Amino acid sequence: xxxxxxxxxxxxxxxxxxxxxxxxxxxxxxxxxxxxxxxxxxxxxxxxxxxxxxxxxxxxxxxxxxxxxxxxxxxxxxxxxxxxxxxxxxxxxxxxxxxxxxxxxxxxxxxxx
Amino acid sequence: xxxxxxxxxxxxxxxxxxxxxxxxxxxxxxxxxxxxxxxxxxxxxxxxxxxxxxxxxxxxxxxxxxxxxxxxxxxxxxxxxxxxxxxxxxxxxxxxxxxxxxxxxxxxxxxxx
Numbered sequence: 232x233x234x235x236x237x238x239x240x241x242x243x244x245x246x247x248x249x250x251x252x253x254x255x256x257x258x259x260x261x262x263x264x265x266x267x268x269x270x271x272x273x274x275x276x277x278x279x280x281x282x283x284x285x286x287x288x289x290x291x292x293x294x295x296x297x298x299x300x301x302x303x304x305x306x307x308x309x310x311x312x313x314x315x316x317x318x319x320x321x322x323x324x325x326x327x328x329x330x331x332x333x334x335x336x337x338x339x340x341x342x343x344x
Numbered sequence: 345x346x347x348x349x350x351x352x353x354x355x356x357x358x359x360x361x362x363x364x365x366x367x368x369x370x371x372x373x374x375x376x377x378x379x380x381x382x383x384x385x386x387x388x389x390x391x392x393x394x395x396x397x398x399x400x401x402x403x404x405x406x407x408x409x410x411x412x413x414x415x416x417x418x419x420x421x422x423x424x425x426x427x428x429x430x431x432x433x434x435x436x437x438x439x440x441x442x443x444x445x446x447x448x449x450x451x452x453x454x455x456x457x
Contacts, residue, residue, distance in 0.1 A: 265445070274348075274434065274448040275387075320387060330377050330438055330446060331400050334387040 233258050235323050237335025245343055250311050252338045254321035255303040261323040264304045265332070266295060270317045278319075279306070311342045346371065348437050348449035356455045362423040365452045369416050369437030376418040377446060378410060381432040390433075393418050422454075430456045 234257040244250050256264075262283040267275035281288045281295045281304065288295050292311075297304040308315055318339050322332040349368045357363050369376050378390040389402040393412035410420040416437075422429055432453050436446035 267448075274450045277445065277447060280445065322387075330375055330392050330436075331389045331402070332377075332379075332387075332446065333389070334379075336386050 233323075233333045235321060235333050235335040237321050237338055239338060240336065241339045241341070243341045243343065244311050246311060246313060248311055250306075250308045250315070250340055250342075252306045252319055252321070252340070253303060254305070254323075254335050255301075256323040256333070257302070258323070258325055258333075259302060260325040261302075261333075262326055263324045264295070264297060265322050266306050267320045267322065268317045269320065269337075275320060308340075311340075313342050313344055316340055316342045348435060348447055350433075350435055350449040350452050352452060353450065354453045354455075356457060357425050358457055359425055359427060361425050362421065363425060363454060364419055364421045365433055365435075365454075367418045367420075367435035367437075367449055369418070369435075370439070370447060373437035373439055373447075374416050375438040376412060376416065377436045377438070378418070378420050379434045379436065379448075380404075381434055381451070382430075387434070390420065425456045427456050430454060 236255045265280035268278045269275040279293050281297050292309045294307040318337045320337045321335040324332050351366045375394045377392040379387050381387045392400045396412045407423045412418045432451045434451045436448045438446050
């Protein structure tokens with residue numbers, strides 16, 4: 232069945248350090264992999280996404296890498312700041328899935344000043 | 345453009361009652377998906393509507409239903425509420441032509457007592 236595993240469930244870093252969150256998906260037909268950031272009491276916000284025809288994508292301090300062979304993708308945040316503290320969700324969907332996103336369980340990131 | 349809006353934001357219902365939640369997508373977006381978010385199960389796909397037609401459905405009982413109107417606004421209904429239906433219900437809309445990118449509304453927090 233469709234499944235996305237996400238690790239770690241919690242991550243604590245010092246301001247300025249890097250943070251890495253990893254996800255593994257089960258359905259090899261998956262071709263779209265977004266990452267969402269959800270602050271306490273707020274909506275999930277799309278922060279970056281990657282499609283299966285790309286191996287890496289960067290946006291300022293955020294980057295996502297995709298390894299289709301291993302069926303895993305990762306979120307990298309460099310020079311972390313306290314405002315990066317939130318829960319991060321990875322997700323996967325496949326063609327013909329009509330926007331059905333399968334989400335990972337989430338990673339609670341805490342950035343300490 | 346205004347973002348995805350959901351009403352009401354908070355709702356308290358009693359077991360056995362039914363509830364209707366509303367979602368207005370971003371102007372021009374024709375696809376609306378619904379998700380249930382709980383601490384135990386995370387973010388789970390409920391269903392997706394496009395041009396007033398349900399195109400995909402998640403693994404939820406028939407008590408969960410939805411519809412979409414000609415102006416792309418969507419409603420979801422839960423009948424015979426159970427305690428376990430307490431959750432944050434999120435809808436997301438998709439921009440036409442941008443495969444899979446979904447933008448979430450603020451959610452409706454449903455509490456069943």
